[in-house]
Amino acid sequence: MSLIYDFVVVGAGSAGCVLANRLSENGRYSVCLLEAGPPDRYPWIHIPIGYAKTMFHPVYNWGFYTDPDPGMNNRRIYWPRGKVWGGCSSINGLIYIRGQQADYDAWADAGNEGWAWKDVLPYFRRSENNDLGPGPTRGTDGPLSASSIKARHPLTEGFINAAVELGVPRSRDFNSGDQEGVGYYQLTTRNGLRCSTAVAYLKPAQKRSNLTIISQAKAQRVLFEGTRANAVVYEQNGQQFTVKAKREVVLSAGALQSPQLLQLSGVGPSELLQKFSIPLVKDLPGVGENLQDHLQIRMMYECTRPITTNDELRSPWRKLRMGLQWLFTRSGPLAIGINQGGLFTKVIEQSKTPDIQYHFGTLSADSAGGKVHPFSGFTMSVCQLRPESRGYVRIVSADPNQPPSMQPNYLSTELDRQIVIAGVRYTRKLAATGPLKDLIKREHLPGIEAQSDEQILEFCRQYGATIFHPSGTCKMGSDPLAVVDSRLRVHGLQGLRVVDCSIMPTLVSGNTNVPVVMIAEKASTMILEDALKPSLATVNVNPTKTSELCAHAS
Template sequence: MSLTYDFVVVGAGSAGCVLANRLSENGRYSVCLLEAGPPDRYPWIHIPIGYAKTMFHPVYNWGFYTDPDPGMNNRRIYWPRGRVWGGCSSINGLIYIRGQQADYDAWAESGNQGWGWKDVLPYFRRAENNDLGSGPTHGTEGPLCASSIKARHPLTEGFIDAAKALGVPRTNDFNTGNQEGVGYYQLTTRKGLRCSTAVAYLHPARKRSNLSIISLAKVQKILFEAKRATAVVFEKDGHLQTIHARREVILSAGALQSPQVLQLSGVGPAELLKQFSIPLVHELPGVGENLQDHLQIRMIYECTRPITTNDELRSPWRKLRMGLQWLFTRSGPLAIGINQGGLFTRVMAQSKTPDIQYHFGTLSADSAGGKVHPFSGFTMSVCQLRPESRGYVRIVSSDPNQPPSMQPNYLSTELDRQTVIAGVRYTRKLAETGPLKELIKREHLPGIEQQSDEQILEFCRQYGATIFHPSGTCKMGHDPMAVVDSRLRVHGIQGLRVVDCSIMPTLVSGNTNVPVVMIAEKAATMILEDAVKPRSVVPNAIAAQSSEALSHAL
């Protein structure tokens, strides 16, 4: 099969679903969306607490592992990534966070015109339907729901009161640009169901005649004519197929697989491609470099009262009650998910804005999504917001089915090490503060006997894990290691953009899903603006292919 669309989008994840909707919206352009996974029909995707059911799912999750990381006692860290319509937005923890105003202003100050806070705020507002109501920083007309947690939990209230006692103000809105505060998170849910980008953007658009979605399509590489991207080769049902793009190919495969596809296609570090006999199309040494992630330090406590989600899940009757509550009222623990409480504050003297974030969960397990402990447990998970450590993503073979090398290099800088130590110490301050102290029987991990900086750092190395925010591997900018410009066009290549978490020059201060939706909203506007400008002509043999023929063939 060799057929043609105006735009070919690779990846139906957090960004790709947005692009598929917005680029096909006016009916003027034909769009083909390629996704390696299946549609999002698995019921547990849509129930917020089903996060635990998809964390290790062999179909809906890529289930990647990093290389042995020297900063983490040479452990291989599990990195789940969505392989389904909606991508990671279909399997994530649902936290609705934008990041700080200073994050985006720093992008603009580094030369990325149009990416300051005042520039991106309209796209955040355009995307959202926020139950806080419309205002200077919020919208109510967008497809992506931001829902406040109405129910109050005594453990979460204790966490909030402890932070307040330490001088942190209570807030009901972390998304004004100024994050400092403690309170309940908003979630990407709607009426007790997950509101992924597949639900918010793709499902409403899927029946458009100018949009075709090809599931279970594993992209192999991009094809070029000279320095112009013209087609995408993918494997489906054991056969290689080709889709041509009249206007653009848009990579939205995520921070791990967008650089992998570029490298497999001949765009990347010349020496790396030479190792695997991949013909060089264009040398870009930054493809796959600049990898950043938030390292999660999960501190676990035993509660003095049987009020945790652990207790709910261990009792057949309480599980039944939870199920009935969700079934009839779309409320209760099943409608909220894992983490309820949030906290942004500063622990380092030099920080001008919050440098750590908490995810407070009313359950505990040995790992995120793992089996809950047999005691009444809860988790205070802390992460450094702006790590200095940098890693990479690099292919290890010319085989597209071979996962790339992923090396985060966690805790490879002194600031990162000192910040996680300070984060653990601040967590203990919270635990020792009146309102929360009364609810704590003991510190399960790391254990109160671990007191020195060296012991705390060793705990972080041995138990730290990702909080699922790998970013930065196709960074936006104009320096020698930049991959895309401020309109997300790949440097040196025509007709090719990257639109996902990989374009972040620096990691935002918080969860990455909502920022990716904003990036895709802004990218769609830029792509449509550029589509009406004069461009180089696509070869006639390709242009002759009709989108109607493609739709018929699919």
Template sequence: MDQDIATFDFIVVGAGSAGCVLANRLTASGRYSVLLLEAGPRDDYLWIHIPIGYGKTMFHPVYNWGFYTEPEPGMHNRRIYWPRGRCLGGSSSINGLIYIRGQPEDYDHWAALGNRGWAWKDVLPYFIRSEHNTRGASPYHGDQGPQWCSDIRERHELMEAIIRGANELGVPRNDDFNGPTQEGVGYYQLFTRNGRRCSSAVGYLKPAQGRSNLRVETQALATQIVFEGSRAAGVRYEQRGRVRQARAAREVILSAGALQSPQLLQLSGVGRASFLQDMGIAVVKDLPGVGENLQDHLQLRLMYKVKKPITTNDELRSLWGRVKIGLKWMMFRKGPLAIGINQGGLFTRVLPESKTPDIQFHFATLSADMAGGDPHPWSGCTFSVCQLRPASRGTVMIKSRDPKAPPAMRPNYLSAEVDRRCAVASIRFARRLARTKALEPYLGEEYKPGDEAQTDEDLLEFAREYGATIFHPSGTCKMGSDPMAVVDERLRVHGLAGLRVVDCSIMPTLVSGNTHAPVVMIAEKASDMILEDAAR
């Protein structure tokens, strides 16, 4: 181990959606020094920055952790692939770019659970502060923030038909899912700027990297939080075969995500005492909630053959089609290269007890046997639907004291009865949409689930056989004051000094939508709290 241990005011573990925000905001005044540790490399890979490169990074051995769950009992004991970003920007460098905040009720619920300062009225200013929306400023949007949010610059014939079909079912058009109401159908806004991805690394970290009080270390895997008594005093990490250590004069902040923040806590002796003792780890703090409360959105992908050659499958099938896509992007920053995969969305209710939308669609003018896979050799599209607020709960627990060994991820999909009901109801709604008059000229055969699947049991069987993550694991270091909470309302780890968690894992309940924008908001709010506490 290196003998010279450098000291920083703050050490941030993980340069993902949250970590890049913290690195920028905590160094902005010049008063505090920050060490940002990232286990992966820099975000130099071309396909990170071109939106359709989502397909290139989905299985990349360098830029993706490529995790798999444990065999899932409710999913035919399948091990389900869980991609997570492994480079500057983290998962914001490889995600589907969709800009969704969730519903106001999500955050009001957090506050109702006892988390003061997390109601919708409290968090909306941070969403606005983070945002540079190409539509300009409004009561709901900002135009001065680092995180660019852009409209899709051209309309698609099939997406327009989907919107008309949804209108037939009573779902109104909605041109802003992050405005006054989420319910409706329309085009997504994307985290792009002029046809290029705007990850947290691009929006937040890049402008800060010239600051003398910020040090960014890549290829640096955090292996242990160093404690002095009950205070987090630093971090041990491995970099290019050498074990290094850094001290934190003020705080260690974990932003390694919902899988690796609890992993690092457990490796460092923070978690359920009996479990840690069984693993041969000395207990620093008995916190039974570490790694519990795992939640994720389960994705069910219905695919249809399209009667007209207007899909991305068609454009990618020929050399000339691919050349046209490339030229359109280079000349106009338009077309599939500028969008990624999903163009439009729909939020509606399918369960009688739901007071707000309980399902979300991602519509893609492309089809493949799995997300990020090779497109089908025929004209195709995908109606991907997920339940917004799943009741199923799982765990993330280390399997080894080796920090390089992935933890055991057990989401327990479809273990709750309401989740099974919602899965069936969402598939039935998707089929009703596909058979509307507006879509009759466009959609042909249902490739999956296929016409033979008709009963509730058939549709649930389809969900179990083909369902997969939509990449939103959350909740494993939840915020609260109950016995299973890991952090308080200021995101400080209960019972320990100098240690916070700032990422998706602090969500007590999963938000109703994609998670990147909420994590950026969490980090914006956390940075204010950290600076306030430091000033005291």
């Protein structure tokens, strides 16, 4: 087995699995995929409702926490991240959302050529197998399933009908570029099972002779010859190994760990690296900056009828029925997961496109993935789609096993505060509207005592949490804080790209998993195009004698 590959991809997550498949597809290039976690053999990964089983799992989840955030009453916010084949696509809430046309047009307008909606749409379609059938914006031949929720739940119907009464159009497809509407989400599921990128992309490719997957291999740093990346050092079972790249190293470790890895490798703000005596390869002040995330405000209600998932999970007989339904028909609550209903609308006048999104769930718990409440409960979770608040990711040590400092700075701008307050008030309008009002016994959180803007904002600070979309920390662009160019090559370096959520200049208006798949699809095309250019010829690398590595590759 060769220890030298054409491409070394770091991270078998939402992007890395796509890259491993596409870069090895034509058989021309050898690819090594490094993943810090294990293969996705845990059964609850594949059962959609198993989301709760992986939310705090010490093996399959990095289980990060932010720094104390001044905008959130100095709370440390739990940030789960997938540490397994498929990455976050193996532990997420399964929502199939692309974002708005305006999101991508804004990227292009900022100078990122080739990233307008018209440019990225072919890659969305290429990845997609949508059960709604062919259409101008839909794909039906791709590996990633977009499955419609067929069962109709009375609570979700009440939520949808209440929004319609408030003037929101009903929608069956949120992914045409114009999101405004209310309806059931589509999910990344296939036949009642999770369709992660490990399932959709990696499993079909894993037996290719030119693809090597090395699991439980935590990248430590990228090595350079001058300004060209040519190898990655990783740790496995307490030993360090080096794998070399003749053409490119591609970082797909996510918005938290890709900037961390760059900083550990000498690429980042010079003052930060000097603090930890890391030799400078390239001074890039923007590495780790521009951190953005969607802050979710989870409002919970007690239902007048025992029709919630809380009721299903509290009853041994109903749990047995749910299990049998999934086992024999691959349907029912186990096949859907947590959130069913979606809503995109505007709550402030100056917004030209929807500025909030709802995840409507037929259960309630103190935290996402936590134990359900002892009453019939459901949740309307609302988030601001385009936050202005910016944070950062910065190493706190030269030790690669030390998590970086993560500071989201939630609610640090006036607009962000205005929109979360308006979102809470709009949720109450939904709850007071006929089709939903009759199903509500009381507001559990924040409770009717929170009425003033100050009281509502305090509730948001005390109970707000991530909806798991950290992005932007290796932003694409040409300004002083940009890290990669429009072909996702790291500025000032050769043979190094970043392909994951961190390259987003601004956060997309919705869930990030499907946009990351698109980014990786587009990146794989660009990488293969560039591999044919004479200026990017193969680098000469000297193999090192590390034959023990072969025993650790899977």
